[in-house]
Structure formats: C-alpha cells, structure tokens
Amino acid sequence: MLKISWLIATAIAVTYGSMAQADWKPAKPVEFIVTSAPGGGTDNFARVVQSIIAKHKLMEQPIVVTNKGGGSGAEGFIYTKVATGDSHKLTFGTNNAYLLPYVAKLAYKPDELIPVAAMALDEFLLWVKADAPYKDAKSYIEAVKAKPDTFKMGGSQSKDTDQTLTSLIQDATGAKFIYVPFQGGGAAGVQLAGGHIDSNTNNPNENAGQWKAGAITPLCVFSPTRLQGGVKVTATMGWSDIPTCKEAGIPIDQFQMPRTVWLPGGVPADAVAFYADILKKVSQTPEWKEYIERTSQTDRFLTGQDLRTFIASDDAKNRKVFEQEGWIAR
Amino acid sequence: MENFASLLHGFGVALTTYHVMLMMIGVFLGILVGVLPGLGAPNGVSLLLPLTFTMDPVAAIILLTSMYWGALFGGSTTSILFNIPGEPSSVATTFDGYPMARQGQATQALTLAFLSAGFGALVGVILITVLSSWVAKFALRFSSPEYFAVYFLAFASFIGLGAASPLKTIVSMGLGFAFAAVGMDTVSGGLRLTYGFNELLSGISFLIAVIGLFGIGELMLTIEEGLRFDGIQARVKIRDVFKTIATLPRYWVTLLRSAAVGCWMGITPGGPTAASFMSYGLAKRLSRRKEGFGQGEPEGVVAPETADHAAGSSAILPMLALGVPGSATAAVMMGGLMIWGLNPGPMLFVERPDFVWGLIASMYLGNIVAVLMVLATIPLFASILRIPFAIIGPVIVVVCFIGAYTVAGRPFDLWLALAFGVVGYLFKKLDYPIAPLVLAMVLGDKAEDAFRQSMIMSRGSLSIFWSNGLVATLMLIGLALALGPLLSTMLGRVGKPKGSSVVA
Amino acid sequence: MISRYTAEIGTATLTAGLGLAAVIGALEFGIGWGDAGPESGAFPFYIGLLVVAASIGTLTQATVGRHGLQSVFLHKEEAKRVASFFLPMLAFVVVARLLGLYVATALYLALVMWVQGKYRLVISVTSGIAAAVIFYFVLEVAFQVPLLKGPLEAALGLY
Numbered sequence: 001m002l003k004i005s006w007l008i009a010t011a012i013a014v015t016y017g018s019m020a021q022a023d024w025k026p027a028k029p030v031e032f033i034v035t036s037a038p039g040g041g042t043d044n045f046a047r048v049v050q051s052i053i054a055k056h057k058l059m060e061q062p063i064v065v066t067n068k069g070g071g072s073g074a075e076g077f078i079y080t081k082v083a084t085g086d087s088h089k090l091t092f093g094t095n096n097a098y099l100l101p102y103v104a105k106l107a108y109k110p111d112e113l114i115p116v117a118a119m120a121l122d123e124f125l126l127w128v129k130a131d132a133p134y135k136d137a138k139s140y141i142e143a144v145k146a147k148p149d150t151f152k153m154g155g156s157q158s159k160d161t162d163q164t165l166t167s168l169i170q171d172a173t174g175a176k177f178i179y180v181p182f183q184g185g186g187a188a189g190v191q192l193a194g195g196h197i198d199s200n201t202n203n204p205n206e207n208a209g210q211w212k213a214g215a216i217t218p219l220c221v222f223s224p225t226r227l228q229g230g231v232k233v234t235a236t237m238g239w240s241d242i243p244t245c246k247e248a249g250i251p252i253d254q255f256q257m258p259r260t261v262w263l264p265g266g267v268p269a270d271a272v273a274f275y276a277d278i279l280k281k282v283s284q285t286p287e288w289k290e291y292i293e294r295t296s297q298t299d300r301f302l303t304g305q306d307l308r309t310f311i312a313s314d315d316a317k318n319r320k321v322f323e324q325e326g327w328i329a330r
Numbered sequence: 331m332e333n334f335a336s337l338l339h340g341f342g343v344a345l346t347t348y349h350v351m352l353m354m355i356g357v358f359l360g361i362l363v364g365v366l367p368g369l370g371a372p373n374g375v376s377l378l379l380p381l382t383f384t385m386d387p388v389a390a391i392i393l394l395t396s397m398y399w400g401a402l403f404g405g406s407t408t409s410i411l412f413n414i415p416g417e418p419s420s421v422a423t424t425f426d427g428y429p430m431a432r433q434g435q436a437t438q439a440l441t442l443a444f445l446s447a448g449f450g451a452l453v454g455v456i457l458i459t460v461l462s463s464w465v466a467k468f469a470l471r472f473s474s475p476e477y478f479a480v481y482f483l484a485f486a487s488f489i490g491l492g493a494a495s496p497l498k499t500i501v502s503m504g505l506g507f508a509f510a511a512v513g514m515d516t517v518s519g520g521l522r523l524t525y526g527f528n529e530l531l532s533g534i535s536f537l538i539a540v541i542g543l544f545g546i547g548e549l550m551l552t553i554e555e556g557l558r559f560d561g562i563q564a565r566v567k568i569r570d571v572f573k574t575i576a577t578l579p580r581y582w583v584t585l586l587r588s589a590a591v592g593c594w595m596g597i598t599p600g601g602p603t604a605a606s607f608m609s610y611g612l613a614k615r616l617s618r619r620k621e622g623f624g625q626g627e628p629e630g631v632v633a634p635e636t637a638d639h640a641a642g643s644s645a646i647l648p649m650l651a652l653g654v655p656g657s658a659t660a661a662v663m664m665g666g667l668m669i670w671g672l673n674p675g676p677m678l679f680v681e682r683p684d685f686v687w688g689l690i691a692s693m694y695l696g697n698i699v700a701v702l703m704v705l706a707t708i709p710l711f712a713s714i715l716r717i718p719f720a721i722i723g724p725v726i727v728v729v730c731f732i733g734a735y736t737v738a739g740r741p742f743d744l745w746l747a748l749a750f751g752v753v754g755y756l757f758k759k760l761d762y763p764i765a766p767l768v769l770a771m772v773l774g775d776k777a778e779d780a781f782r783q784s785m786i787m788s789r790g791s792l793s794i795f796w797s798n799g800l801v802a803t804l805m806l807i808g809l810a811l812a813l814g815p816l817l818s819t820m821l822g823r824v825g826k827p828k829g830s831s832v833v834a
Numbered sequence: 835m836i837s838r839y840t841a842e843i844g845t846a847t848l849t850a851g852l853g854l855a856a857v858i859g860a861l862e863f864g865i866g867w868g869d870a871g872p873e874s875g876a877f878p879f880y881i882g883l884l885v886v887a888a889s890i891g892t893l894t895q896a897t898v899g900r901h902g903l904q905s906v907f908l909h910k911e912e913a914k915r916v917a918s919f920f921l922p923m924l925a926f927v928v929v930a931r932l933l934g935l936y937v938a939t940a941l942y943l944a945l946v947m948w949v950q951g952k953y954r955l956v957i958s959v960t961s962g963i964a965a966a967v968i969f970y971f972v973l974e975v976a977f978q979v980p981l982l983k984g985p986l987e988a989a990l991g992l993y
Contacts, residue, residue, distance in 0.1 A: 071532055149789075329520070377979075500884060508856040508881050725965065727923055781871070
C-alpha cells in the first residue's frame with residue numbers, strides 16, 4: 001500500500017516538476033553520496049558522472065563526492081533519508097536502494113527516497129574456467145545437476161544480486177550449487193581464474209581482464225538480447241558472440257542491475273526535474289557512451305514514469321526470491 | 331633478462347623532467363596528507379583523481395603512486411613523533427619509535443624509519459621486476475583457506491610477546507575481535523552487533539580506535555605524569571642524520587629478514603599491516619636485546635618499517651595482474667585505471683607494457699625521491715617537539731579529532747575517539763597490552779570471513795586446512811610459531827621453579 | 835585518591851560489560867555450527883564469552899592479590915592534571931557537535947593557551963582563530979574535505 005501511495009506521490013511530484021522545469025538551481029556545492037567504498041562499481045559510476053559534469057560545465061556549483069559504503073551501502077541511504085528536504089545531496093546506488101531494507105533491519109524505507117534516474121543496466125553473465133570441459137551453459141548445468149551440492153558458485157556478498165541470480169538459476173533448472181560469498185566481484189573473478197570455484201555470475205567489467213587472458217570464459221548472458229560490441233575480445237569471441245541464457249537453455253530471460261540516482265524525500269519537484277535533466281544530458285555525451293562501452297553495460301536512461309515502472313517490477317521480482325529463500329529480515 | 335630490458339625501457343618512460351617533477355609534487359602532497367591522521371592516502375588519492383582524468387595514464391599513475399609513498403612516510407612521522415599512526419600499517423612503528431622520540435632521539439628514529447622503509451620498498455620493487463610473471467601466477471593459488479592460514483600466521487608470530495598478564499592479553503585481543511565484528515557481515519549478508527544504532531552500521535573504524543587509543547590516550551598519560559615532551563632541549567643537528575645513516579648497516583640481519591617477511595606478505599594477501607606486525611614480532615623474538623623492545627630499541631623501528639614498505643610495493647603487482655586491490659588506496663587507484671581506460675588484469679602487461687614498466691620504474695625513482703625529501707624534512711619535524719607543550723598538546727588534540735571526523739564524516743566518531751582515548755589511558759596504566767587489540771581489529775574480520783568461506787567450500791570440514799601442500803605448510807609454520815613460546819615458557823618454568831616473573 | 839585495586843576492578847568490570855554486550859548481540863543470530871560452518875553469531879558469541887571469562891579472571895586476581903594492589907593509581911595532584919586536560923577536551927567535543935569543528939577549534943585553542951599556557955589573551959585568541967582559518971584553507975579549500983560545520987559558517991555563507 002505504502003509503495004503505491006509513494007509511486008503516486010512521486011508521479012505527481014515529477015509531473016509537476018517537468019512543467020516547472022529549470023526554476024530551481026543549486027545554491028551551494030552539491031554532494032554526491034556514493035553507496036560503495038572507493039573503487040567499487042557505484043564509485044566509478046558516480047565519479048564518471050562527476051567528471052562529465054565538470055568537463056561539460058553542466059552545473060555551476062562544484063561537486064563534492066563522499067563515500068558512505070558501510071553496511072553494503074545502507075549507510076549512504078540512511079544519510080540521505082536523514083537529509084530530508086535537502087536538494088543538494090544526490091545519492092548514487094544500484095537496486096540495493098530498494099532491496100537492502102528487505103534483507104536487513106534498517107532505519108530507512110525506500111519510499112523515503114525519491115528516484116531521479118536510472119542511467120545504465122549492468123549485465124550478468126555465467127562464467128566458467130576456460131579449461132573446464134563445458135562448451136555451453138546447457139552442458140554445465142547438466143553437470144551440476146548430476147552432482148548436486150558439489151559445484152561452487154562464487155559471488156559478491158551475501159543475499160545480494162549474485163546470490164539472488166544463483167537462486168533463480170537453481171529454480172529455473174533444478175541444479176543445486178554451493179554459493180560462496182566473497183568481498184567483491186573482483187575477488188570472485190580471481191577465485192574462478194585460480195580454479196578454487198567452478199563458476200561465477202560476474203558483471204562484464206569484473207571479469208573482462210581474465211577472459212582476455214584466456215583464464216575464464218563466458219557461457220551466456222542474462223539479458224533479453226545479446227550484448228553490443230562486435231570487436232573480438234579473444235581470438236575467436238567478442239561480447240556479441242555470447243548467447244543469451246535463454247538461447248543457451250537456461251529459462252531466465254532477464255536479470256540486470258540498474259545504476260540509480262536518488263534524492264532525499266521532501267525536496268521540491270523542481271529540484272528533481274533539474275537533476276533528471278542534467279543526468280539526461282550526461283547520458284548523451286560521448287564520454288558516457290565510452291564508459292558504457294568499456295564496462296559493457298546496457299545504455300538505458302530511465303526517469304519519471306518509466307523509472308517507477310521499472311523499479312516496481314524489479315522490486316517484485318527480487319522480493320519473490322527473497323521470500324522464497326527466507327532472507328526477509330523481520 | 332626480458333624483464334630487465336622492459337625495465338630499462340620503463341626508465342626511459344619515467345625519467346623525464348615532467349615525470350620527476352610530478353613525483354616531487356606527489357611526494358610532497360603525500361607527506362602533507364600523511365601527517366594529518368584521517369586525511370591519509372586514500373583521501374588524498376581520491377582527491378587528486380579528478381585532476382588526472384585529463385592526464386596521460388603514465389603521468390597520472392606516477393603522480394598518484396608518488397603521493398602514496400609520500401603518505402606512507404608521513405604516517406611514520408606522526409607514529410614516531412606523537413604516537414599517532416597515520417595508517418594501520420604504521421602502528422607497529424609506534425612501539426619503539428615513540429619511546430625513542432621521548433628520549434630525545436626523534437632524529438635518529440625518523441632517519442632509521444625512512445631509510446629502512448626506502449630499503450624495504452626497493453627490495454619489494456626488485457622482487458616484482460625479477461619475478462613479475464611468477465608472482466602473478468603464485469597469487470592465483472590463494473583461496474580462502476590459504477588466506478586464513480596467512481592471517482593465522484600473522485597472529486601466531488605476534489602471540490605470546492610481551493610480559494603482560496595472559497588474561498589481560500586475552501581481554502585486549504577479544505575486544506579487538508568484537509569491535510571488528512560490528513557492522514555488515516559479508517558471509518551472511520546481515521548486520522551484527524549494531525544494536526539498532528545507525529552509527530554502527532559501517533562498523534567501528536580502525537583509524538578512530540587508533541587515534542583514541544594511541545593519540546589521545548598517550549596525551550592523557552603525558553599530562554598525568556606532568557611531563558613535557560622529553561628532548562625539548564635536545565637540539566636538532568643535521569649531523570645526527572648522517573651519523574644515523576652510518577649505523578644502518580648494523581641492522582642488516584633485521585633489514586633482510588624484514589624485507590623478506592614484507593615481500594612474502596605483499597605477494598600473499600596478508601598485506602602491509604600483517605607484515606609490519608609479524609616482522610616486529612619476529613625481530614623481538616630473535617633479537618639479543620629483547621628487553622629493550624618497547625622501550626626505544628632502534629631494531630623495533632627498522633623491522634616494521636622495512637616490512638611495511640616491502641609489502642606495500644610488492645602488493646602493487648598482484649593488484650595490476652589480478653585486479654584485486656590490497657588496500658583502500660589501491661582500490662582508488664584501480665578505479666582510476668578504469669577511468670583512464672585501462673583494465674587491470676593479466677593482459678595489462680601485454681597490452682600496455684609502457685604503462686606497467688613505466689609504473690615499476692617510477693616506483694624505483696619515486697621511492698628514492700621520497701626518501702631524499704623526507705630526510706630533508708627531519709629537522710623541521712623534529713623541531714616541532716621543541717614547541718611548548720601548552721601549544722602543541724592542544725593542537726594534537728584538535729588534529730586527532732579533525733582526523734577522526736574526516737575518516738567518514740560522522741559526528742558520532744568524535745565521541746568514539748574520546749571513548750577510545752579513555753580506554754587507551756586506562757589500559758596503558760593497568761598494563762593491558764594494546765597491540766593485540768589493534769591486530770585483532772585489523773585482521774579479525776578478514777580472518778573470520780576467510781574461515782567461514784573455507785567452511786562453506788568444504789561443507790563444514792576442517793580438513794580443508796591441510797588439503798594441499800601450500801595451506802598445510804602455512805598452518806604448520808603458524809602452529810609452530812604459536813606454540814613455540816608456550817612450550818619454551820613451560821620448559822623454562824620446569825627448569826627454574828622459582829620464576830622471577832611476577833604477574834603484574 | 836584512587837587505589838590501583840579500585841582501578842583494576844573498574845576496568846575489568848567495564849571489559850566484562852563489553853564482552854557481555856557482544857554475547858547478547860550475538861544471540862540475535864545463530865551461534866551453532868551449521869553444515870556451512872559456523873553461523874554468523876558464533877564468532878562474536880564465543881569471543882564475548884572469552885572476554886567475560888578473562889575479565890572475571892582479572893577480577894579474581896585483583897581481589898585475591900588485593901593487598902599487593904594498594905599502591906596509588908592516581909594522586910590527587912595527577913587527577914587534577916588529567917582533569918584539567920580531559921574536561922576541556924570533553925567540552926571541545928560538545929561544542930564541536932553544537933557549533934562545528936572550526937568554532938570549537940578556535941575556542942579550545944584560545945582558552946587552553948590563555949588559561950593553562952598563561953599566554954596573553956590577545957595572543958591566545960589570535961592563535962586560536964588563525965589555527966581554525968588555516969585548517970579551513972588546508973582542508974576545505976585545498977583538499978576539499980568537508981568538516982563538521984555549525985551556525986556561524988552558515989551565517990557567513992561557507993559550506
């Protein structure tokens with residue numbers, strides 16, 4: 001119920017905002033709150049946006065970036081919530097903004113933040129070691145099914161995107177993995193290259209280096225369409241040569257992670273519209289396209305109604321997994 | 331030999347006036363941020379990062395790494411002068427460095443620290459020059475059980491040191507583990523020991539604890555004793571710097587051993603902090619002047635500093651080759667690599683040899699520049715101690731609290747630092763050892779994570795810790811180090827029933 | 835005057851309390867050994883128990899060896915000195931929370947130099963303000979690290 005009233009409230013706010021566009025301007029330096037530690041994926045996202053705004057002078061006021069990555073990012077979102085009505089605090093995150101409160105008891109609710117935009121969708125792939133005897137996703141899943149609870153799937157953190165996806169794969173195929181949580185995707189990638197785990201579901205960016213070096217290989221991508229980019233990464237394969245998981249026989253048509261931007265609750269609609277407009281301009285620069293291509297994400301700019309629809313459906317999909325796995329914290 | 335040719339090429343890349351100038355600017359800025367606790371290297375590097383977006387990647391990484399070296403040296407400076415470690419890895423330097431400074435030997439302590447740090451860094455760089463490809467492959471053999479074994483090794487080499495009561499050592503170490511457990515738990519994905527306080531969500535920062543326990547706690551003791559800093563009258567003589575340089579070869583055994591420990595911990599994922607503690611522990615055990623440790627023994631400065639910097643520089647290689655940062659600063663630099671359009675990973679060496687070897691060459695040059703520059707600052711820093719205490723004391727208080735705030739921008743941390751200050755004062759007065767608490771806080775949650783990941787992998791069987799030669803060897807060395815002093819004390823007790831040691 | 839015995843008992847009680855807090859906090863989670871190894875509460879639970887046990891050990895040791903611990907922990911004179919340092923520091927933190935770190939820095943340095951350092955009032959106040967201004971330029975302007983600010987900065991239009 002709460003969720004719906006929130007959607008309506010933001011809908012009104014944003015509609016009103018777009019009518020009264022550009023009436024609002026930041027009056028002091030704008031703080032970018034990054035809900036990850038320095039060097040993390042969200043950190044890169046925020047700093048790229050910062051560098052583009054600075055380079056193209058999209059905003060008159062300077063930008064200060066602060067990292068508040070404690071508690072998987074909860075620290076940053078709580079900081080945003082407490083700053084109710086402060087239109088000079090822009091918060092960068094992923095879908096963790098609305099998913100974290102399910103798995104941990106936290107002092108904020110997603111409806112206390114206002115979504116401004118989603119700027120990209122990060123992709124997930126199924127990776128195995130290059131010298132493993134599996135040619136495609138199907139044969140790998142068959143092997144896992146033959147010996148349940150012996151194959152190790154590595155991922156970043158616990159009860160987060162990687163484990164959710166592992167759980168979805170198990171549901172869709174009947175295979176059973178041992179999920180091993182590591183501190184981050186980078187570590188999970190190295191563990192796979194070293195042969196200590198059997199597979200992982202890393203983002204393209206986290207595993208590209210090891211793939212290029214021939215240590216690991218992708219089996220399929222959890223996206224409705226194949227990835228962009230015709231350039232070959234290895235001698236024989238490029239990103240666009242990777243089949244979608246649906247093609248490859250794992251019936252999951254879509255699993256992506258949005259890169260999202262938020263404002264504290266209670267800020268004027270004009271301010272929401274102002275930032276949405278700036279971020280839109282950022283997403284049209286060549287530097288942004290370059291970032292998207294380098295990290296092999298999907299370029300998708302969502303704001304207003306589209307963004308809310310996306311969040312609602314992503315939220316419902318994840319919530320189903322959380323409920324089923326008993327991860328909901330109460 | 332192929333590496334050698336690449337290195338020469340790298341020197342060609344790094345040795346331009348522009349690059350050397352960048353090194354000097356970087357080192358200078360690094361010393362500046364290193365001296366202010368809390369500001370530290372990660373902050374400095376992330377601050378410079380936007381500036382480098384428009385620079386050439388080689389120039390950018392030279393600027394950032396030089397700043398990193400500078401910050402490490404700056405951190406050692408405050409450890410020695412004020413007992414405030416700027417980085418976790420310079421905690422062990424305070425054990426003997428600060429007593430030396432209080433005895434009026436600040437110049438000697440700083441000189442020894444900088445020179446041995448420079449030596450350690452050079453050994454680390456030479457190692458990665460010679461063994462770059464082997465190191466990257468070796469690092470791939472490490473998984474959670476091996477990580478746990480390495481952390482265990484670090485604990486084991488430090489356990490049983492010192493004359494403190496065993497019960498108080500347990501209390502101190504236990505509290506360290508408990509503090510480290512606060513916040514998000516990687517393995518279960520849940521929050522622990524936060525008792526519903528938002529302030530505890532991101533855990534208790536190690537730096538806050540150190541600022542309180544060491545910095546504020548020590549100031550309270552100094553005041554209570556009614557002492558000003560000793561050595562106020564001691565004049566700073568440039569000659570002392572050169573005299574101390576001449577004494578360095580005396581410590582060649584410690585230097586070599588500590589460099590070896592540092593390189594080992596840098597390549598394996600133990601990192602600089604584990605390296606400096608372990609090296610200090612070993613130096614104390616193997617020294618002929620055990621009693622002097624903790625009271626201003628020069629060897630106690632040389633050992634942790636050498637290992638710290640050897641580990642810091644040799645750890646750069648796994649970062650480049652594997653894409654896994656070993657520290658907060660490395661993480662920021664890696665973020666930078668990606669923004670400059672470089673992907674860390676095994677292929678970086680093949681695709682961008684000019685970048686990699688330029689970086690390695692700049693590590694040689696950057697460290698030499700850094701050592702020369704910090705040696706030149708010694709008279710300046712040492713003379714800070716001559717400022718009347720009524721001024722410098724409150725200034726240190728202010729710097730401590732500003733440092734505590736800048737760690738994460740949380741007002742709550744001001745209270746936390748104050749509380750740790752009181753605890754540090756009480757612990758010092760009642761002979762509770764503080765080092766075990768610090769070590770447990772730095773490595774505790776990492777060791778726990780590694781242990782539980784191993785248990786997930788093995789489905790709850792402890793046999794994973796001797797499942798292959800590497801992990802079994804590490805565990806055996808760890809056990810030998812842990813049980814060694816215990817056995818020898820027991821044998822010692824049997825030998826002379828009237829033990830002279832009285833439990834304090 | 836505080837005896838060493840009192841100080842030992844007080845500190846051991848404090849550490850026992852911290853240990854107990856860890857035990858209680860850990861009980862919220864599983865403390866057993868599941869088939870995926872120890873549960874998330876297990877480690878803090880046993881660490882907490884260990885701290886409590888060792889603290890009780892220290893308490894016992896202190897009580898048994900009581901007459902050996904009658905030495906003075908803190909003389910009146912020493913207590914005065916510690917208080918004269920600690921209380922202004924406490925006030926500094928309180929003022930910092932209310933008025934921001936810069937104002938607190940200026941006030942604290944000026945007062946301590948004037949009252950305890952016996953410097954002239956003008957010199958003390960000038961040094962305090964100068965230090966705050968230097969910190970502002972080094973941190974906010976040069977390194978862009980924001981410090982805690984209060985009403986004065988807001989009135990001056992500094993962010």
